[in-house]
Each structure stands twice: as structure tokens, then as C-alpha cells.
Amino acid sequence: MLGEGDGTVGASPEAQSPPAAEDVRAQLDRLLASPDLDAPARARKFLRYVVEETLAGRAERIKAYAIGTEVFERSADFDAQNDPAVRIEAGRLRRALERYYLSDGLSDPVVITIPKGAYIPHFAWHTPPAEDSAPVPGTVVPVPQVDSPRRRRTPWLVAAAVAVAFLAFLVGLILWSPWRDGASDTPHTSAPLPPSGPTLVVMPFAALGESPAAKTYADGLTEEVLSQFARFKDITVLGRETSRSIPPGADVARIRRDLGVRYVLEGSIRAAAHRLRITGRLLDAQTSAVLWSQTYDEDLQIRDLFTIQDDVARKVATAVAQPYGIIQRSYQTRTGARPPGDPEAYACTLRFYDYRAALSEESHAAIRTCLERAVALHPDYATAWAMLSVLYLDEDRFGFNLRAGSNSPIQRSLEAARRAIRLDPQNVRSLQALMMALFFAQQPAEALAVGERAVALNPNDTELLGEFGTRLGQAGAWQRGAELLEQALARNPGHSGYYSGTLAVYAYMQHDYARAESLIRQAALEKFPLYHFVAAVIYAQLGKGSEATEARDQFLRMRPTIFENWDDEMAKRNYRPEDTAHFAEGARKAGFPVPARTAAETALQAASHQR
Incomplete structure (x- = not known):
């Protein structure tokens, strides 16, 4: 409910014995x-x-x-x-x-x-994950131990393994190139691709000036940018062989005609003494319009070459390819993806991000229907299944358009997420969906294990960073959760209304009510209604009665029945008892109808008597 957009985990677990x-x-x-x-x-x-x-x-x-x-x-x-x-x-x-x-x-x-x-x-x-953890093949990372609210004192070992932080998982099409002799004309894919969607080619960065090192720098940056782009599964990036085959100065219209791409990234490096100037531009291959450009000035005496390459490549890929980045916004505008009822499967996934940016019950119903139609037409479309999993989950956590039936929303969410994982085990959106479903199924340790894998695959995905940071905080890892939210905010300031509200929850839990007030005033309350609850408890703790009353009344108009199931709402979000009690304290001060004695407060009192 709280700190989730509308709403140091415990000690490290034992690890598998290292190789001899x-x-x-x-x-x-x-x-x-x-x-x-x-x-x-x-x-x-x-x-x-x-x-x-x-x-x-x-x-x-x-x-x-x-x-x-x-x-x-x-x-x-x-x-x-x-x-x-x-x-x-x-x-x-x-x-x-x-x-x-x-x-x-x-x-x-x-x-x-x-x-x-x-x-x-x-x-x-x-090694693959342990059998009793989430069935996700791939990299295994250490997982913090988290106690479920209903199993608070049960000792158990989280599936543990050793971190392998791969720089990138290289995917995409390697297509025939008219500039490369003997190239195959058969495309190769590593996972089911979207039924339609944006395609990108990265041209080799050009070396400018007379420095003999510039060519080496340019080649290295091209390689790093390709690796960073490969982490984003919502766009198709042509393979490095195709990229390398494009001659310098190739006409953008010809690239579009021969390769069929919609977007072209080009750039240059100018080296002089210890200074570097790196420029990147994203072009619309159909119109040759410049959609984005940025210049980065670097000093090799301050930072080493590989640090500069990593940082610049990450910034370029994040600005261009993230879910709220240049390509997705351009593609939405071009395809007319926003109007309801758009039948195109890929357009449904674009509209999903609109829904996530401004949660509403009306848009939830429309996009759920659209995605269900998309997976019926394209049953191998992993990203659509992942997004459908989130929409099923929102039936439970937000009460949006709840469907009657034998399977609960959580069960349907888990089934859709696991199907997405089976289709594409390395799809970050699929991993994110499974993390969320497991978390609300009250399997927090398993959920965070999946979240760690997703972040290892793509640490630049702001949608993922925000979601994973939120779950970490709810499970008690407030510091790390806040750090991830701050990263997401820095890389995607356009979504600050969401990040600010969640960071306000973190500040509240640290009893830093002044900072919490500053943050909640920056949150988009009109887009994320449950932040009205957060605002009310913050104002109440600060003694600002009139503002607390206004926020309380606004929230009760929107969610009048939520306090009838207070203990369940808190338990399913895996808050620690002390954090749940802290919320209850502020809620009573704000005048919310919280039970006189919550389950968390009862558990804390019993634990104190046993000491």
C-alpha cells in the first residue's frame, strides 16, 4: 500500500562453499x-x-x-x-x-x-538457483535474509550463491548487411522479440583530431555502448558485426533502407592531450531528425579511460533506451500508442508505462484487456506477459477491477510472470514482474533474490531500480532502497513525482519528518493517491493538524474500506512490525480509523515480554 507508487535487511546469509x-x-x-x-x-x-x-x-x-x-x-x-x-x-x-x-x-x-x-x-x-527459490535460470547473487511477517521468528536459509555480475547479456538481431561480404541473411535471436517495436543500430564512434589514441578510445566506447544497449529488452539493437560493417559517413536514409532500422545512434571522440570530448546523437532514420544529443567533457587526469567509457556509455544508453527514454517517447508519438483501444500488441506495452506513471482504475482495465489480446495473438511475447502479471497484481494491491474466479489475482500474477520467465529468462521486465508477484505472495526473500538478478542484468533501468528500491525498503533495507531510488531519480527526473513519494516514506521511517515533509510536497499526489496517506501521517507527526486532516479526508474519499483490513494490508507488503507500528502511530494522530491494537503492535509487545 505505502511507498509503492500508489502506493540493512538482516544479517547476510551463509554462502555456498567456494571452489577449491x-x-x-x-x-x-x-x-x-x-x-x-x-x-x-x-x-x-x-x-x-x-x-x-x-x-x-x-x-x-x-x-x-x-x-x-x-x-x-x-x-x-x-x-x-x-x-x-x-x-x-x-x-x-x-x-x-x-x-x-x-x-x-x-x-x-x-x-x-x-x-x-x-x-x-x-x-x-x-550454479543455478536453489530448487526452493524462484524458478529463474541465470546469474545467482547473494540475497539478504528477510523474515516474512507471518514467519517472523522462523530461522530459514535464503537460497544463497555467489555473485557473478555480468557486464551485459548480449542479445538482438544480427542481420544481413549490404556492406559486409559473405554475411548471412538469416537473422538470429536469443529470445522472442516484440511483435513490433523500435530497432536501433549503433554506428562506430568516429575519432576526430590528430591524437593516435582517439581511434582506440572510439572503438572502446562503441563496444561499451553496444553492451549497455543490449540490456534493454524493449528495443531491438542490431549486433556488433552489423554495426562494425557500416562505413564512416554512411547516409542515414540508406541505413534505414538497407537495414530496416528506425533509429541510428552516432557519435565521436576528440582527444587532445589529456582531454576528451565525447558527443552522441540519436537520429530518426526516417526523417533524419536529431532526437537527442549530448556532449561529455572528460579529463584523463581525473578519471581513467575505462571509468569514463563505462560512465558515458551508461548515460547514453539510459537517456536513449530506458522505459521512459527518448526512443520510447518518440515511438509512442509516432505510433499513436496513447489512444485507448489501439490494437497493436507493442502499443499495449508502451501504454503500460503511461499506466505506471499515473495509476488509475480506468486505464488499468483498458490496458489489461489490450495486453490479454496481445498475448492471445502473440503467446511468445515475454514482455507482454510480464506487464500483464503486474496488472493482475494491481487487482489485489490497489483493488483495481477485481475479477471473480477460482484463481486469485496473486496466483494469476505469478503464473503470468513465470510464463514470461520461461519465454525469456533474461528479460528484465519479466524478472521485475516475478519479483513483485513473489513479494506480494509473502515470499520476500525469494522476491529480493529475483530483484538482485534483474538489477545485475540491467543496473540502468529506472523502472526496475524504482520498483526494487521500494521492495527493499518495505522489507526493512531502508538505506539501500533509498540509494536505488536516488539513482532512479537522478537518471529519470521526469518521474520524480513517484520517487519523491517513496523517498518520503523512507524518511518517515527514519523519523526524519522534516525531510519527509519536503519530499512528500514534491510527490505527485494527484497521480498516486495513496501518497495522501503518507502525507497525512507526516503532517500529523509534525503537529500540522489542518494539513493532516485535509490529506486524511482526501485519502478516505478514495479508499474508504482499506482500514477494515489494516493488518492484512500491512502483512502482504512485508513491513517489519516496528515499521508497521510506526505507520499506525502516525495514522492515529492523523485521525485514521486504525484498529486500537494492531497485529504488529501485539507481536512487538509479546517479543518485549520474552526478553
Whole structure:
């Protein structure tokens, strides 16, 4: 109900035993012998050195200076701080490992990664999730332990595993290119694609100026941008081979004619001394209009090259491809997706974001009908099933257009989400839907496990960050939840009315009522009616009686029966007893008809007597 758009989890769990030294060495040999590890001899030597030093118990010695002198055979006066050779080679090696584990290494038993920020490798079993957790194949990450409100003191072990944070899951069509001899004319897909939707090609970034390093910088940024775009499943991005085959200066109209894409991203890098100027532009291939452009000025003396590449690529992809980004807004306008009754399947998914941005019962009914028609026509359309799962869930949590029948809204939501996952296990929208359904089915630990996987796949998706941050907060991880909401707000300020309301809940739970008031005044109360409840309890705690009364009355006009089931409403949202009691305290001060003694308050009192 609260802090969900209309509305430090407990201690870390035990982890699976790490691979033994012999397992790691066997995997190292497998890596170094594989032609699919796209790394030169020096990078392979780098990998063997850091793995063997770690296995020998000398991880603390793995520093840039030691690598430079012992691996790269630099002299004793090697200046690791000003010479970026080790950092550059480490970045290449990280990328080579990430690509390897997305191709030839998918079935390898052990995963070796080199996390950013250091050169010490990490070893993990490459295992699927435990049987009793959500049935989602793919990357497994550590999950915080969360107690369900109805199982508060039952000890149980969350499905645990070891983090493998893949940079990207490379998907999309690799189509025939008229500029590439011998290319196949058969498209390849890794998952069911939308019945229709926007397509994008990333042209190689151009190197400007006379710096010999500019070409290297441009190639690296092109690669990073492609990897970032691959995380967004609502658009189709042509493969890197197609991208590389396009000659510099190719006419946009010809690109559209020969490749059939709607959007073209182009850019350039100009290098001078230690300065970089990076420019990106998104073009409408049909009209050649510039839909978006941005310039980034960077200093290599302040940040290293790979940090700059990662950051700029993330910013470009987020601005252009996120659910509320340039492409989706342009595509909505072009297709006329907003009017109700639009029969196109893809248009239904675009209208879903309109619904999420301004929850209403009327739009819920129309889009639910539209998506049900879409999946009937296109039963392999994973994204549509995922969105339908959310709409079924909203029947329960918001009371929108509840259908009678043998299956409850939660059951239908879970079934639709799991079907979406079966169709496309790496679809972020499907993972988000399953996370939400599991959360409201009172399986918070399993839900957050799925959320972690989704964020690992696409940390730039603001729709996902906002939803996952909300669920973390409700489960008690207020600090991390707030951090994710702040990230989403920074990347998608146009949706600030939602993020501000949820952050107001977080501030309220921290008893920071002044900040909570500031945030709730920035929230879009007219779009998210349940924020009226949040406003009322904040004003009541601050002693602002008239404003609390106005917000209370507004909320009761919209949801007059919600307090009849207060305990159930709180329990299904997995709030901790202390947080539920805090809400009840503020609600009574605001004059809401909260029960005189809630289940959470009874549980807290019983627990205090047992101490």
C-alpha cells in the first residue's frame, strides 16, 4: 500500500562453499586454452599471475606495481600511479572474461572474475538457483535474509550463491548487411522479440583530431555502448558485426533502407592531450531528425579511460533506451500508442508505462484487456506477459477491477510472470514482474533474490531500480532502497513525482519528518493517491493538524474500506512490525480509523515480554 507508487535487511546469509584450489586451476587452464577468451598473451599472463597469487595466499601483494614489474616486466622505477598500462590491461581482461562467460563459458563449472576497483580475482561456482527459490535460470547473487511477517521468528536459509555480475547479456538481431561480404541473411535471436517495436543500430564512434589514441578510445566506447544497449529488452539493437560493417559517413536514409532500422545512434571522440570530448546523437532514420544529443567533457587526469567509457556509455544508453527514454517517447508519438483501444500488441506495452506513471482504475482495465489480446495473438511475447502479471497484481494491491474466479489475482500474477520467465529468462521486465508477484505472495526473500538478478542484468533501468528500491525498503533495507531510488531519480527526473513519494516514506521511517515533509510536497499526489496517506501521517507527526486532516479526508474519499483490513494490508507488503507500528502511530494522530491494537503492535509487545 505505502511507498509503492500508489502506493540493512538482516544479517547476510551463509554462502555456498567456494571452489577449491584444484577447481580454480582447472578452470584457469580451461580459460587459457580456449580460443573464445579474446585476450592477448599479456592479458593471459596477467590472469594466471593474479589467480596463482590469490591461491597461494598472497592476494595482498596484487597491486598495480607488482603486476607492472612481474607480469609486464617493467623496470623497478615503474610509476603505477601515472602509467595506466595495468589499468587498461585489467579492463581488457575483465571484458574478455565477461564475453567468454556469455558464450563458450556458459556451461563452465567455475567462474573467475576480476571485480572493478582492484586486481584480486573472485572465484565462484556457476550454479543455478536453489530448487526452493524462484524458478529463474541465470546469474545467482547473494540475497539478504528477510523474515516474512507471518514467519517472523522462523530461522530459514535464503537460497544463497555467489555473485557473478555480468557486464551485459548480449542479445538482438544480427542481420544481413549490404556492406559486409559473405554475411548471412538469416537473422538470429536469443529470445522472442516484440511483435513490433523500435530497432536501433549503433554506428562506430568516429575519432576526430590528430591524437593516435582517439581511434582506440572510439572503438572502446562503441563496444561499451553496444553492451549497455543490449540490456534493454524493449528495443531491438542490431549486433556488433552489423554495426562494425557500416562505413564512416554512411547516409542515414540508406541505413534505414538497407537495414530496416528506425533509429541510428552516432557519435565521436576528440582527444587532445589529456582531454576528451565525447558527443552522441540519436537520429530518426526516417526523417533524419536529431532526437537527442549530448556532449561529455572528460579529463584523463581525473578519471581513467575505462571509468569514463563505462560512465558515458551508461548515460547514453539510459537517456536513449530506458522505459521512459527518448526512443520510447518518440515511438509512442509516432505510433499513436496513447489512444485507448489501439490494437497493436507493442502499443499495449508502451501504454503500460503511461499506466505506471499515473495509476488509475480506468486505464488499468483498458490496458489489461489490450495486453490479454496481445498475448492471445502473440503467446511468445515475454514482455507482454510480464506487464500483464503486474496488472493482475494491481487487482489485489490497489483493488483495481477485481475479477471473480477460482484463481486469485496473486496466483494469476505469478503464473503470468513465470510464463514470461520461461519465454525469456533474461528479460528484465519479466524478472521485475516475478519479483513483485513473489513479494506480494509473502515470499520476500525469494522476491529480493529475483530483484538482485534483474538489477545485475540491467543496473540502468529506472523502472526496475524504482520498483526494487521500494521492495527493499518495505522489507526493512531502508538505506539501500533509498540509494536505488536516488539513482532512479537522478537518471529519470521526469518521474520524480513517484520517487519523491517513496523517498518520503523512507524518511518517515527514519523519523526524519522534516525531510519527509519536503519530499512528500514534491510527490505527485494527484497521480498516486495513496501518497495522501503518507502525507497525512507526516503532517500529523509534525503537529500540522489542518494539513493532516485535509490529506486524511482526501485519502478516505478514495479508499474508504482499506482500514477494515489494516493488518492484512500491512502483512502482504512485508513491513517489519516496528515499521508497521510506526505507520499506525502516525495514522492515529492523523485521525485514521486504525484498529486500537494492531497485529504488529501485539507481536512487538509479546517479543518485549520474552526478553
